[in-house]
Amino acid sequence: MSEFTTRPEISGTFGVVSSTHWLASQAAMGVLERGGNAFDAAVAGGFVLQVVEPHLNGPGGEAPILLWNERLGKTLAINGQGVAPMAATVEVFRRMGFEQVPGIGLLPATVPGAFGAWMTLLREHGTWSLADVLAPAIRYARDGFPLIPRAVQAIYAVQELFRTQWTSSADVWLPGGRVPVPGELFQIPQLAKTYERIIQEAQASSEDRTTQIDAAIKLWYQGFVAREIDVYYRSAKVQDTSGELHGGLLRYEDMAAWSPAVESPLTVDFGRYTLAKCGYWSQGPAFLQQIGMLRHAGLEQFTPHTAGFVHRIAEAAKLAMADRLAWYGVAPGANIEVQMALLSDEYLGARWAEVGELASKELRPGDPLGRSPRLPDLDVARRTLLTADTRFGIGEPTFATLPPVSQWAESEVFVGDTCHIDVIDRHGNMAAATPSGGWLSSSPTVPALGFAINTRLQMTWMDAGLPNSLTPGVSPCTTLSPSLALRDGEPYMVFGTPGGDQQDQWSPAFFLRHAVHGMNLQEAIDAPAWHVDHFPASFWPRQTRLNQLTLESRFMPSEIDELRRAGHEVKVGPDWSESRMSACSRERDSRGRILLRAAANPRGMQGYAVGR
Secondary structure (H helix, E strand, O other): OOOOOOOOOEEEOOEEEEEOOHHHHHHHHHHHHOOOOHHHHHHHHHHHHHHHOOOOEOOEOEOOEEEEEOOOOEEEEEEOOOOOOOOOOHHHHHHOOOOOOOOOOOOOOOOOOHHHHHHHHHHHHOOOOHHHHHHHHHHHHHHOEEOOHHHHHHHHHOHHHHHHOOHHHHHHHOHHHOOOOOOOEEOOHHHHHHHHHHHHHHHHHOOOHHHHHHHHHHHHHHOHHHHHHHHHHHHOOEEOOOOOEEOOOOOHHHHHHOOOEEEOOEEEEEOOEEEEEOOOOEOHHHHHHHHHHHOOOOHHHOOOOOHHHHHHHHHHHHHHHHHHHHHOOOOOOOOHHHHHHOOOHHHHHHHHOOOOOOOOOOOOOOOHHHOOOOOOOOOHHHHHHHHOOOOOOOOOOOOOOOOOHHHHOOOOOOOOOEOOEEEEEOOOOEEEEOOEEOOOOOOOOEOOOOEOEOOHHHHOEOOOOOOOEOOOOOOOOEOOOOEEEEEOOEEEEEEEOOOHHHHHHHHHHHHHHHHOOOOOHHHHHHOOOEEEEEEEOOOOOOOEEEEEEEEEOOOOHHHHHHHHHOOOEEEEEOOOOOOOOEEEEEEEOOOOOEEEEEEEOOOOOOOEEEEO
16 A cells, blocks of 8 residues: 555545546535435536536537435446437448548537436436536536636647637637637636526426426427537538538437436446446446456455556456457447356456466457457558548547647646546435547537537447447447446445546556555555557547557556566556546445545546545
């Protein structure tokens, strides 16, 4: 265990919150203080994240949610990932000359699922009204919030695209024609008006709380929000990564037909713990596969700062992510029987037996139930880049690192394309959510609404018959991946991180530092972190890199050298360049009293944990 952390682990008995932005954490804690439960708080904090981290998520994005409802005594997953438009076929994209769904613009949109997911959580598990949970987000959008440096970097990077092509985005993000200054109070008045209109019309429909929430959902997916998206996506033509102008495929009918599914999560046991993740529409099972493999790894023999610890987790990640490529997804090419087998101890034990003392340099998906894996065409990224226009970004958010913006950033290589929030209340309710998509540089702002739509369809493949093939009416396999853990059968912890393909690498390492080596939440977050690149990236142009291990420089040189001797292609980053974990936990002390804890990521200087 370390003797130093960047900040204390928060502890208390009333409630705890941790998120990727201090304003969201404080907004959620304010809900708890005023009598709301964990679900009310998570919803309020989630909508604040849309406003204060606009470069990482937005109202037009998605939000997978894991929760423990103490009254029901069960864990649930809310699938807030929208589906592909019915017009989004492989044939349509190929006729336009695409081998991949582009990473920005109107074409990669799926139905924006975040609003439906948050409203489902509020209606089914919360207690507050629609107006009350939206009030903090509306206030920040209308009256202003301090714009963090990373948001300014995102605006700076795409300002010419906004000025010359995406003029509706320029109207929002370049007020008065200028790039905003870090720390200035920034307003998004049209977004505030959109949410205010939803509240007004929902309240006019009924005085009943549940009916108002249902009315809000209808306004979003069958009312004025869906109609404005339909009009814009039919009429506008904008530049994307092809360098050409294209309209959108998302339609009113796609919005009207969709609703979030509420599911039982997938689980794997690890000693005293049961880990819960979202289904194969997410990369969450990759976390479970790694944990299942690492039951056989003897990690208690290797402390978290050593090469032995890193090597074993990195090699498990390579195998799990290879399986993600071959077997994850919910398209017609998916095989449910195979997916169930991926989490069996027999399969995971056999996979762990493939790990040796040397780093794997091959992409090795497994053959569950004796089925041979089939992979997409991995050379497509090279062909795509030969003709692509990458001046204004790729699939993930783009951040400028040129002066004067670079001097504002804590770290020029700090990564993150998403947000996260965790909440636990005094009653034992828990929620973890990883909202993303619809960030300001993903696609043009819909003028009448004040927000952009996600580009999640870029995560599909155009090869036919794969579990994650582009399929109308089917959701892509997303990287978004909140986590929930039980200990000794009792709900124990919610946690997660932004980071795209890194989410289910940083999360397992955090959990294992805590569960195996007894680090408290803050120590486990602060410890030196890493990730591997050993698979095709989930974001356009989906380039494949094998056997690169990126470490924070706080690892001892001797441990880094040992990893190189084991065959890893090691890249050493700055001291605090990896991971953005948040976590909250609940446990009984020796006298049976409940104690709540929380911790947040210090990297980037914006994550915040709060509680009492």
